[in-house]
Amino acid sequence: MDPKKPIIALDFSNQEDLFHFLDQFEGQQLNVKVGMELFYAGGKPFLERIQAQGHDIFLDLKLHDIPNTVERAMAILASTGVAMVNVHAAGGKEMMAAALRGLEAGSNGKRPLLISVTQLTSTSTEQMNQEQGIPGEVLDSVLRYAELTKAAGLDGVVCSPLEAAAIKAACGPDFLTVTPGIRLESSVADDQKRIMTPAKASRSGSDYIVVGRPITQADDAVATYQQIVSDWSGQK
Numbered sequence: 001m002d003p004k005k006p007i008i009a010l011d012f013s014n015q016e017d018l019f020h021f022l023d024q025f026e027g028q029q030l031n032v033k034v035g036m037e038l039f040y041a042g043g044k045p046f047l048e049r050i051q052a053q054g055h056d057i058f059l060d061l062k063l064h065d066i067p068n069t070v071e072r073a074m075a076i077l078a079s080t081g082v083a084m085v086n087v088h089a090a091g092g093k094e095m096m097a098a099a100l101r102g103l104e105a106g107s108n109g110k111r112p113l114l115i116s117v118t119q120l121t122s123t124s125t126e127q128m129n130q131e132q133g134i135p136g137e138v139l140d141s142v143l144r145y146a147e148l149t150k151a152a153g154l155d156g157v158v159c160s161p162l163e164a165a166a167i168k169a170a171c172g173p174d175f176l177t178v179t180p181g182i183r184l185e186s187s188v189a190d191d192q193k194r195i196m197t198p199a200k201a202s203r204s205g206s207d208y209i210v211v212g213r214p215i216t217q218a219d220d221a222v223a224t225y226q227q228i229v230s231d232w233s234g235q236k
């Protein structure tokens with residue numbers, strides 16, 4: 001998965017809208033993120049259709065279950081040939097290590113990158129304190145989860161770009177930071193709470209950015225995508 005290109009979050013409610021969207025990018029190889037909604041509806045044949053168009057897939061299913069179940073599920077996901085998959089760090093070190101074993105066992109050749117979700121970028125400090133019962137700042141919890149993820153042997157974490165620099169300082173430069181919560185100056189925040197522009201995210205240590213609605217809901221998706229690519233890769 002080429003880090004110079006943003007990962008487009010394909011959050012569409014049906015395959016027809018999705019392929020209509022992708023048609024606009026004919027001839028370009030994209031990094032795309034497929035989430036639960038479309039994967040549960042379309043399964044492996046749906047992934048193959050996207051891969052046949054030359055795109056690299058981040059399969060965002062955020063697994064979180066007992067270690068044995070996650071290990072077996074990951075072995076199956078590895079066989080789809082996707083480039084990146086994820087788990088919730090809240091599942092713990094043993095679960096994350098099992099996920100990695102499953103991926104290694106199931107891949108023929110290159111194993112997909114495995115990252116964990118720390119605190120979602122839609123989570124505020126108040127929600128984390130009051131609803132999850134975790135005290136302190138979001139950053140403290142994110143760093144704790146990032147260190148646990150590294151100890152389990154994973155490749156990196158999903159986090160807000162606001163946290164990327166601190167994660168690099170704690171876990172080292174090779175530990176990947178994949179950052180949603182990206183908005184151009186002109187975009188609306190939607191439900192994201194911890195956001196940054198592509199250029200600032202790049203300077204802050206993000207390795208990959210994930211961008212959904214600013215592209216998928218733009219009047220001119222291709223032009224907006226190009227604007228985000230140049231803002232992002234201009235800093236690299």
Ligand SMILES: O=C(O)c1cc(=O)[nH]c(=O)n1[C@@H]1O[C@H](COP(=O)(O)O)[C@@H](O)[C@H]1O
Pocket residue numbers: 009011033035060086117119120121122158159180181182190192210211212213214
């Ligand atoms: O795992 C993710 O991809 C993810 C983690 C997170 O903390 N925050 C977050 O927004 N995401 C995903 O990133 C995408 C962001 O989409 P937009 O807010 O539309 O740019 C969505 O598909 C989310 O599911």
